[in-house]
Amino acid sequence: MRKAAVERKNPSNLSVTLTLSKGHALPPPKVRDWLEEVCGADMALYSAEKSLALKTLGYDDDGPEYVMTFSASSVDEIVECLLGQRELDASFGPPLRSRFGVKAEAPDELVLPPAGRVSATPRDCDPWVAEVLDEAGAPQASIELNGQTIAFEGLPREHWRSEATNDLIRISILRQSVTVKFLAAQLLDRTHSLDRLIRSVEFWLSLVSCGGRFRILKLNRYSPDMQIKGMTSNLDPVLERGLDLLKAARTLYAYCQIDSPTISYESLTERARQIIHAAQQLDLRQAADSWVICECRPENVEELAERLSGGVTLLMTFPVDLGDDILAFSVAYAVRPEWRGATLKLHATSRFPLRGCRLERNDPVKDYESFVAGIRGEVSPALHAHIPLIVIDAEPTAEAES
Structure with missing residues (x-):
């Protein structure tokens, strides 16, 4: 092989033509022996070594450069x-x-x-921790952020800037000026980790209530305490209500043993009443205030009263639509009956947590029915208060069953 011609008819379709000049034709075994003698047994390694040698000599480069x-x-x-x-x-x-x-x-x-x-996408970010401080200098709330500093030779010092964000809170430091912003638009436009969302809202509300005093932990070193004078926010009433809603959603996910869910805040606000009510039903501290009213047929009152005279177990099963997920719950109560004519009021004396789960999106109704059937088989309750899951126009809703 003495000649190799590279034809570049089409830049996207390179081809190589190998031709033999006048000489002796070698059988394949001889060709293989000759190549191994010159190149070694590994052609790929030989090619890589020659490519590196050319690059070391300064002949080859990494491709074209563009200014x-x-x-x-x-x-x-x-x-x-x-x-x-x-x-x-x-x-x-x-x-x-x-x-x-x-x-x-x-x-x-x-x-x-x-x-x-x-536009640039920062990749090498420094981990920052911002801590809100009270008047005594004690930390009240903290969040983790990704920070970046723009400062290099040729850039005037008055334009050097440090900035950190977690997509909800942004801290900017420009010379002697410090600003902290809550990015309300991104709160509604994006999905967020529920835990990070709660920590961000708690950080902001604490920052406002503590007069805007905070410090930053960066590379294991604390910055001097900083304070934003006269810090106020018209977001506070909205975020305070939102924080209660977010904590209620966290209670529901925790009951189902789902860690670090990603949620849409806007979807939660559309279902706020249902979510908060469901979280209250799962709260052990509110079990004593729970009760259920049942309307009975007059002819069944005596039989039912005798059956419930010693106290019974009430099983409650209900679904909750959180927008991004549909969760199913089961709770057992020890109840004490109170009769008022044909009306039965069951007062909860204690609560027994059972379990919850995330329903499959492709057929949540069937998955929910299977969940309820399994719980009934395990508990065998005397009474069962059940709220079915009804899907209308592909949108799941929870509706009480009479």
């Missing part, structure tokens, strides 16, 4: 682009290649990038 030019009206716009907050118009220069340390244009490169808009 990118940004268009910005101010230095702040460049800093915001580096933080991933803004897109800038960008254009690319001609392709360049390096040979033996000399960089020059590569006119044979046919694939050129178009002009467009470019």
Whole structure:
């Protein structure tokens, strides 16, 4: 083999033509022996070694380079682009290649990038912990954030900036100025980890109530205490109600032993009353205040009164739609009956937690019925208060059964 010609008819379809000049034809075993003698037994390793040798000598490079030019009206716009907050118009220069340390244009490169808009996505972020401090300097709430600092040679010091966010809270430090923002728009537009959402809301409410005083733990070192003077927020009433709702949702997920669920806050607010009521039913502290009213047929009152005279176990099964998930619950109560004519009022004297589960989205009704049947078989209650799951137009709802 003495000649190899590379044909580049189509840049996206490279082909290699091998031809033999005048010489002796070698049988395949001889060719294989000759190649192993020259290249060794591993052709891939030989090729990689030669490629590295060429690159070490400065002949080969990692492909064409393009000089990118940004268009910005101010230095702040460049800093915001580096933080991933803004897109800038960008254009690319001609392709360049390096040979033996000399960089020059590569006119044979046919694939050129178009002009467009470019934004940066920060990858190397520092872990920050922000702590709210009370008047005595004791921590009241904390959150974890991903922080980044834009400061390099050539950038005027007045534009150096440190910023950290967890998608809900953003802390910006610019020279002597410090700002903390709650990103309300992202609260509704995105899904979030329920635990992180609760911690972020608690952090914000604590920051407002403690007069905006906080500090930052970065790289195992605390910053000096910082304070935002006169900090107020019109979000507080909304977030206080939202915090109760989020904690109620956490109670429901915890009962089903589901850790770190991802939820849509907007979906929760649409079902706030149902979620909070369900969480109250699962709360041990409120078991003594629970009761159920039953309307009985007059002819069955005496028989039922005798049956319930010594106290019984009441099983409650009910579903809760949280938007992103449909959960099923079962709770057992020891109840004391109270008769008022044909009306029976069952007062809960104690509560026994059973279990809950997340229902399958493809057929939640069937999954819920299977869950209820399994619980009934395990508990064998004297009374069963059941709320069925009804799906109307593919939207699940919980409706009381009379």
